[in-house]
Amino acid sequence: MDYFLMFIGAVFVNNIVLAQYLGQCPYLGCSKEKSVSIGMGSAVCFVAVLATAITWVVQKKLLDPYDLGYLQTIVFILVIAALVQFVEMFLKKMIPPLYKSLGIFLPLITTNCCVLGLAILVQREEYGLGVAVYYSFAASMGFMLALILMAGIRERFALCRVPRGLQGTSLGLIMAGLMSLSFMAFKGMI
Amino acid sequence: MVITSILALLGLGAAAAIILAVASHLLKVEENPLIEMIAEHLPGANCGGCGFAGCEAYAAAVVANSDIPANMCTVGGAAVAAKVGELTGKVVKAGEPMVSLRRCSREEGHVEKKFEYVGTATCASAALLEGGPYKCTWACLGLGDCMRACPFDAMYMENGMVEIIASKCVSCGQCVKACPRSIPQLIPRRARVMNYCATREKLKSVSDVCDVGCINCLKCLKACPADAIAYEKRRIEIDHLACLKYGRACNEACVAACPRGIMRSRGTSAMLEETINAVQEAALADPPASQPPSSPPMDPPRPEPLQIQKVPAQPCSADSNAGADTSASPATAAEEAKS
Numbered sequence: 001m002d003y004f005l006m007f008i009g010a011v012f013v014n015n016i017v018l019a020q021y022l023g024q025c026p027y028l029g030c031s032k033e034k035s036v037s038i039g040m041g042s043a044v045c046f047v048a049v050l051a052t053a054i055t056w057v058v059q060k061k062l063l064d065p066y067d068l069g070y071l072q073t074i075v076f077i078l079v080i081a082a083l084v085q086f087v088e089m090f091l092k093k094m095i096p097p098l099y100k101s102l103g104i105f106l107p108l109i110t111t112n113c114c115v116l117g118l119a120i121l122v123q124r125e126e127y128g129l130g131v132a133v134y135y136s137f138a139a140s141m142g143f144m145l146a147l148i149l150m151a152g153i154r155e156r157f158a159l160c161r162v163p164r165g166l167q168g169t170s171l172g173l174i175m176a177g178l179m180s181l182s183f184m185a186f187k188g189m190i
Numbered sequence: 191m192v193i194t195s196i197l198a199l200l201g202l203g204a205a206a207a208i209i210l211a212v213a214s215h216l217l218k219v220e221e222n223p224l225i226e227m228i229a230e231h232l233p234g235a236n237c238g239g240c241g242f243a244g245c246e247a248y249a250a251a252v253v254a255n256s257d258i259p260a261n262m263c264t265v266g267g268a269a270v271a272a273k274v275g276e277l278t279g280k281v282v283k284a285g286e287p288m289v290s291l292r293r294c295s296r297e298e299g300h301v302e303k304k305f306e307y308v309g310t311a312t313c314a315s316a317a318l319l320e321g322g323p324y325k326c327t328w329a330c331l332g333l334g335d336c337m338r339a340c341p342f343d344a345m346y347m348e349n350g351m352v353e354i355i356a357s358k359c360v361s362c363g364q365c366v367k368a369c370p371r372s373i374p375q376l377i378p379r380r381a382r383v384m385n386y387c388a389t390r391e392k393l394k395s396v397s398d399v400c401d402v403g404c405i406n407c408l409k410c411l412k413a414c415p416a417d418a419i420a421y422e423k424r425r426i427e428i429d430h431l432a433c434l435k436y437g438r439a440c441n442e443a444c445v446a447a448c449p450r451g452i453m454r455s456r457g458t459s460a461m462l463e464e465t466i467n468a469v470q471e472a473a474l475a476d477p478p479a480s481q482p483p484s485s486p487p488m489d490p491p492r493p494e495p496l497q498i499q500k501v502p503a504q505p506c507s508a509d510s511n512a513g514a515d516t517s518a519s520p521a522t523a524a525e526e527a528k529s
Contacts, residue, residue, distance in 0.1 A: 062202075066198065078199070094217075
């Protein structure tokens with residue numbers, strides 16, 4: 001039951017985009033079409049889970065024993081960037097169909113604050129490895145949900161006459177704000 | 191503390207570098223180097239004019255499949271086709287240089303509006319409502335779907351009609367796909383005649399709404415000695431290659447036969463001077479281009495003097511400028527020497 005609550009909490013209550021304001025860039029940039037947002041969401045999910053697992057090991061085996069906690073951010077960035085590069089090469093060689101669907105999104109994730117944020121959050125909460133991986137999976141599902149919702153709204157807006165001053169990013173930011181407000185309503189759920 | 195942190199970062203960085211270096215060797219995907227070489231020669235605009243998803247896709251396809259010809263890139267034209275043919279060992283048949291042309295003379299024909307359309311500003315949605323806001327259901331809707339589809343900025347809107355800048359047009363065909371009425375059409379740049387109307391209506395239903403619209407009376411079809419005109423899908427379609435093959439001997443019988451003056455000789459249309467210039471500029475720019483560039487694409491007597499004046503004008507002026515520059519520089523040098 002705890003795990004279930006954790007999942008609900010990560011997806012709705014503490015949605016990584018709408019409640020913690022991480023990963024705004026892909027949230028606004030990759031949410032013009034549903035198919036693109038699903039691709040981006042699954043790529044983030046894939047990388048976030050891997051990155052959380054590896055950074056967890058790095059934290060526990062390298063940073064903690066040598067008292068290097070203050071290097072956390074830079075080390076995590078380094079590890080994640082290298083990991084994404086590696087994953088890209090690996091997929092290209094081993095699983096070409098997956099590479100074709102995720103390929104264009106992977107370079108975008110290299111410096112995604114959502115992935116880095118999850119890796120750091122998990123350390124702050126001091127989860128074990130399994131729970132950490134589970135949490136990052138749940139949170140990236142929340143990321144995907146936010147992207148898909150946004151894409152759904154934007155697809156509707158494509159058919160509307162929007163005043164010129166509000167077109168594009170400005171309307172996107174207003175929608176993001178309203179969605180964030182509406183997700184605040186989930187706060188009382190758990 | 192400083193040393194441990196530096197060591198830790200260096201160590202991690204080095205480890206990552208080594209892993210990535212090894213991985214890039216182990217996981218290298220064997221790609222045919224030809225694909226990359228061909229992709230380098232393609233324009234890289236990813237316009238889809240060749241019918242593939244992009245330049246990379248065409249490069250991969252042209253290498254993998256021997257049936258795919260080397261001259262499918264309309265943007266690059268003869269030069270790129272020659273390169274691709276050379277790399278793939280395919281025989282290149284030079285493609286006919288094409289240009290997009292708007293088959294509607296709505297302004298000229300004084301087509302009136304049935305109602306004022308205020309919905310989503312795209313032709314696609316305007317066309318869905320009662321056959322569009324114009325009385326002619328085949329008129330250019332003037333909302334610029336083709337203009338937005340054009341990857342090369344070769345189109346612009348003027349007085350509610352789209353205009354095509356022939357010198358920028360690379361005949362990728364995106365505008366033809368974007369138009370809900372297929373009003374733009376790709377025709378050979380040296381085409382002699384053109385029907386400037388895309389209606390599929392006949393006789394009175396056209397003449398009621400438009401002063402110049404094609405009434406599909408088929409007089410041109412009967413007049414053409416080369417059988418180059420056909421009535422296809424309720425439109426007059428011209429087989430330009432057959433027309434060009436027959437040559438001037440027909441004296442443009444179709445133009446003479448047209449009771450509506452909508453079948454026109456392309457040379458006489460002032461709007462198309464630009465096209466003529468573009469063709470000749472292209473011919474001057476790369477002489478090995480497929481078609482005999484020496485023969486002027488248009489034959490009517492009137493615009494010809496214009497072309498002759500215009501086309502050499504540019505190289506001439508450039509030369510004279512260059513000459514002025516060179517003559518100026520020794521003069522200044524001499525002055526400097528004096529001082």
